[in-house]
Amino acid sequence: MDNRNQQAETRKAVIPFDNSYARLPAHFHASAIPTHVAEPWLIKFNRPLAEELGLDADALERDGAAIFSGNSIPEGAEPLGMAYAGHQFGQFVPLLGDGRAILLGEVIDRAGKRRDIQLKGAGKTPYSRRGDGRAALGPVLREYIVSEAMFALGIPATRALAAVVTGEPVYREQVLPGGVITRVAASHIRVGTFQFLASRGDTDGLKTLADYVIDRHYPDLKSSDRPYLDLVKAVVERQAALIARWLCVGFIHGVMNTDNCAISGETIDFGPCAFLDAYDPTKVFSSIDRGGRYAYASQPAIGQWNMARLAETLLPLIDPEPSEAVSLANDVIAGFGGLFQAHWLDGMKAKIGLFTEEDGDLDLVQGLLTAMHQGGADFTLTFRALCDAAESADKDEALKALFATPHQIEAWLFAWRERTGREPLSDAETAAKMRAVNPAFIPRNHRIEQAIRAAEDDGDFSLFEALLTVLARPYEDQPGFAAYTAPPLPQEEVLRTFCGT
Template identity: 40%
Template sequence: MSFHSSISLSSRFSELPHSFFTKVTPQPLNNTRWVAWNNTFAAQFGLPEQAPQGDLKLFLAGEMISDEFPSLAMKYAGHQFGVYNPELGDGRGLLLGELANHDGRFFDVHLKGAGLTPYSRMGDGRAVLRSTIREYLCSEAMAGLGIPTTRALGMLTSDTPVYREKMEQGALLIRMSESHIRFGHFEHFFYTNQLAELKLLADKVIEWYWPECLESDKPYVAMFESVVDKTANMIAYWQAYGFAHGVMNTDNMSILGQTFDYGPFGFLDDYEPGYICNHSDYQGRYAFDQQPRIALWNLSALAHALSPLIEKPDLEAVLAKFETKLGGYFSQLMRSKLGLHCKLEQDSQLFQAMFELLHQNRVDYTRFMRELSNLDHRDPQVVVDLFIDRDAAKAWLDLYLARCECETDDDAKPVSEEARCTSMRAVNPKYILRNYLAQLAIEKAEQGDFSEVNALAELLKKPYDEQPDMEHYASLPPEWGKKMEISCSS
């Protein structure tokens, strides 16, 4: 089925046995219309620059389905807040097919909010405008920051009413991902003792995403190593950039280590290691500082599901590498953010003292890192004034600046302050998606004004640039906008 001379739909997942999915026809919303169209991302697939109308719009809105590639609701399971739930699957999303970008990489086209499926449980299979805006904006924010993530082609709203805590507008997100396979897919086949299907899934994951694993003496071990490595890299980015996911269930963990299923997420405002963004997380299982531990827990759950294919000693050996990999990636990212590329023995103490100061003084994490990047043209007092305890802040800053003087380039020449700060500004954003900014955009959109959604989406594509006309988006949040706890329905 072709909608454009340069693109065509395919569907490798639909070639798998029916135990992997259920064919479901989307339930169209009433009077769908575009809220946002991600034109720069769409261009990678040869899609039109303007939000499409006609057959392509009808297809993306679930109003016209390919005869050749029916829409699919994937079946999987997962551990939710540590408790195994076998009744999971695509409860409000459908896999429409896949498109290849200009580089030949395949991306799933997934319609979120398409209506009831056999896996909707007690839900209605719908998405609301509020939650759809949040996912659209955050996936763009993460992509702009360079953090592994799913993306979205765009989103639509409608006249269909959907009830959550109140009556809201039904909406659709067109999510794009190189894979929608989750840890929970493997768990489903393991716990239902469908071992042939478990092996087939692993074989397809290797074929589609990790073909280099076939060169290994133990391809399944190599595959698991790749998953562990990519997950460690993703978590390192989250911790370095102050991102809290909020719902790290195993059914929300991508096999490719890409940030997946945005719900009650949040970027840190004041640096608070124990920040909880999900108001349903009463015990703080998914608090910001728990994410590395939970990632390892989730990988251990995946390892258990892979035990029919991989010997226990091999699984344990791969899992044992996770913390070292995570530490290495995190250290590399933080060194770049602080402009310290040479490794010196005292660096770990400098880093630890910085995090403790930020926590004790409730300093805004993003603002601090950006101001530290501007010392080539700003008075150091600007950094000191971010802290309540200015004496302690000045003492740390003096140590940091003295440490910076030890930096040398590849030719063993001293690194200038200008060169250091320029490189730091390329990795310390001026703009992030603060929850209060998303909330303001949502409130306008619910009144029919989508301008703020689109302005934020464009801003967040270039979070490291100054963008003088957008300066107000870099302001610190008002008190009501700090540490917002978001519900899973968001």
């Protein structure tokens, strides 16, 4: 055998860790060693992401079952659970922490950005309380599918690096196969991380954390006269933009607790999340959201509420005079709604082919949504069909067919054509731009459930692989996967989604 080939086959998988969070004060985190599992098997390895991170993809793919299950800890890793608090459905819990997630460490990717690598479902941590620290296979597959779909849609989100079957059962309402997902994030620092320190009156710790976040995520603020107020402003801006993008693709997070709100502005934690089929602004999927707190249209208000909780923690750093700190922070939080509205309206206007500005544009957008709600029209299919209608009025019938009765959209179509007629682009150019922001494919809830059922019941991952393939190119027409654009049949409809714990 060629010596070079032999060396390539036997070289050990190396991850070039540089673990800055582990160097923060000891009470920010706790050591957490993954629990050994019986027979790990690598379901999926995200080779392009590994290469983006500057990792040895060949070695990781070879050794992935051991590494991504937690059975083998790579050299340089400093496994830990992060401490944080959080408001869960409005109720404050002073200590939550990573109960089933273990941060292996951080790497600097090829673009020079620092990224966390974290195992989720790899066993107990000091923050597990009465939990087992494990994840069932279903939530692992759901997070892999949806997080990678969000990335392909262009929405900031954590990424999935690998998924593993553990070869051991987990016990929920029933016995299920266990799994571990390895996810990558700009960081896993949350609003709840700040709340953890603030609830303990740890102002020094808050300053340390805020300085760390500024250095890691918002370095332009280091020269600011009011860096901590400007930190709140920066996080508010990212959250407003993020939630607007969620709404533009019909995404419902499902559990927008402050411990699930990332300071980086990424979508994090894909537990009971779901995408709209028929448009309904009050829609809730999450089985634990019994009061509809995190319904589709409630997400902007909850985003603002979460940002207020962040601002509260930083008041001692914003200004030494409490009343002045509150006044300054309130001004920032009050601006959330306007920021969200601007991002959302820009996104929705692009979806209906409007790229200039007129006074009636908001009413036109709202008119379409009202018609969709009254007509029971599918959110994704309506906007995609509108792209075809923009190119040719001959395609109007296909759009009308999505509504319970055609007259529910006819008047709107007339007003829309009158408005788009004042746009400077040709019909073909307008349609092309619309197709670039209106996906043909989303992670349909029933398709995700079908993939999970096949994997859990039969060990069949072909539906999981097919979903990943089609969702990697959501804005392209893919004739071979046309069935994946269809909404569920009545017997396929998913009414409730569940948290993995």
